[in-house]
Amino acid sequence: MEEPPTGGTDEVTRADRGVADDAGVAAQAAPATPVTPTAHSGHVGGDDGTVIATHALTKRYRGGQLAVDGLELSVPAGSVFGFLGPNGSGKTTTIRMLMGLIEPTSGTARVLGRPMPKAARAVLPHVGALIEGPALYGFLSGRDNLLRYDAADPTADPRTRRTRVAAALDRVGLAAASGKKAKAYSLGMKQRLGLAAALLQPRRLLVLDEPTNGLDPQGMREIRSLIRELASDGTTVFLSSHLLDEIEQVCTHAAVMAQGRLITQGAVAELAAGTRGRLIVTTPDTVDAARVLKEQGAGDVVITEDRVTAEPPERDLADVNVALVTAGVRVRGFGVERASLEDAFVALTGEGFDVAG
Numbered sequence: 001m002e003e004p005p006t007g008g009t010d011e012v013t014r015a016d017r018g019v020a021d022d023a024g025v026a027a028q029a030a031p032a033t034p035v036t037p038t039a040h041s042g043h044v045g046g047d048d049g050t051v052i053a054t055h056a057l058t059k060r061y062r063g064g065q066l067a068v069d070g071l072e073l074s075v076p077a078g079s080v081f082g083f084l085g086p087n088g089s090g091k092t093t094t095i096r097m098l099m100g101l102i103e104p105t106s107g108t109a110r111v112l113g114r115p116m117p118k119a120a121r122a123v124l125p126h127v128g129a130l131i132e133g134p135a136l137y138g139f140l141s142g143r144d145n146l147l148r149y150d151a152a153d154p155t156a157d158p159r160t161r162r163t164r165v166a167a168a169l170d171r172v173g174l175a176a177a178s179g180k181k182a183k184a185y186s187l188g189m190k191q192r193l194g195l196a197a198a199l200l201q202p203r204r205l206l207v208l209d210e211p212t213n214g215l216d217p218q219g220m221r222e223i224r225s226l227i228r229e230l231a232s233d234g235t236t237v238f239l240s241s242h243l244l245d246e247i248e249q250v251c252t253h254a255a256v257m258a259q260g261r262l263i264t265q266g267a268v269a270e271l272a273a274g275t276r277g278r279l280i281v282t283t284p285d286t287v288d289a290a291r292v293l294k295e296q297g298a299g300d301v302v303i304t305e306d307r308v309t310a311e312p313p314e315r316d317l318a319d320v321n322v323a324l325v326t327a328g329v330r331v332r333g334f335g336v337e338r339a340s341l342e343d344a345f346v347a348l349t350g351e352g353f354d355v356a357g
């Protein structure tokens with residue numbers, strides 16, 4: 001498919017995006033993209049229990065970069081779905097296609113049961129999005145920023161605007177700071193204000209692109225607990241992240257991307273369970289223990305201080321323990337650590353998970 005004729009960019013439209021900013025606040029994709037539903041918008045579906053479904057979704061940028069390659073994504077309703085991958089693996093490109101901001105080169109994407117970008121006008125009012133940081137006016141207070149967002153939504157009743165804005169501020173814990181100028185907000189507060197904008201209307205789906213990026217640990221915890229709260233109300237949350245532990249902490253489901261391709265997807269517990277954990281032996285006799293473990297068929301034996309870790313051999317681990325003790329190794333601890341999503345990623349790709357920004 002040809003690129004859309006939008007003045008040399010890959011954008012379908014920038015009409016709904018934020019603009020002015022006097023305080024260096026990221027003025028990029030608008031959260032809670034307000035779009036007028038069309039006469040033929042009708043019912044927005046996705047009733048097969050899948051909120052996002054893509055088929056062979058592919059994006060090749062003009063420069064030739066294959067950013068997303070044949071993606072088959074399936075996001076169940078009610079899930080907190082983590083879209084995980086190192087920087088540059090194609091997450092943002094995928095999200096931009098899902099939100100109808102750019103056209104796929106080939107393949108299809110359905111959001112809430114409708115094709116994107118074709119049905120964007122019908123679908124987007126049901127979707128709250130926070131992409132690449134919220135677009136805020138730094139010289140306006142948090143509350144006034146939200147009032148502007150709400151006013152930009154032609155479906156929002158002006159008579160209930162103030163109540164709606166107050167409720168959204170309260171929801172994200174910004175009620176007390178709502179009179180402060182947005183430029184005085186911390187990064188975490190700006191993210192929360194972006195989330196508040198996405199929550200002005202009831203949403204069936206929230207799409208959050210790296211919502212904790214750049215936040216300090218406290219800010220990360222706050223946003224994560226907010227996401228959990230939102231999900232407990234039944235809203236499906238689709239969030240991208242390059243942080244494995246974030247996905248493990250927050251998400252029920254995940255898809256793992258690497259170099260534009262889907263590596264795996266499914267319930268987080270099952271993704272990790274499919275991978276064997278590591279055998280951990282705690283002992284003062286690490287060198288002997290490492291030798292015995294190798295003799296017993298263990299792979300990737302690593303010594304760290306008083307621990308030897310290894311890929312468990314195929315045999316009964318009770319026999320491995322007996323072999324250690326028989327060889328005179330004083331075993332203080334012996335067990336298999338549950339596999340993490342990172343172990344699963346490494347097992348699937350044969351590579352470490354590069355989180356370098």
Ligand SMILES: Nc1ncnc2c1ncn2[C@@H]1O[C@H](COP(=O)(O)OP(=O)(O)OP(=O)(O)O)[C@@H](O)[C@H]1O
Nearest residue numbers: 061063065067085086087088089090091092093094
């Ligand atoms: N507008 C563009 N034009 C050309 N190439 C692009 C464009 N946007 C992204 N890319 C390239 O496409 C690939 C995927 O980028 P994308 O931003 O989708 O990845 P990502 O997983 O979201 O990474 P990050 O977390 O760093 O944003 C990268 O190699 C990137 O350089």
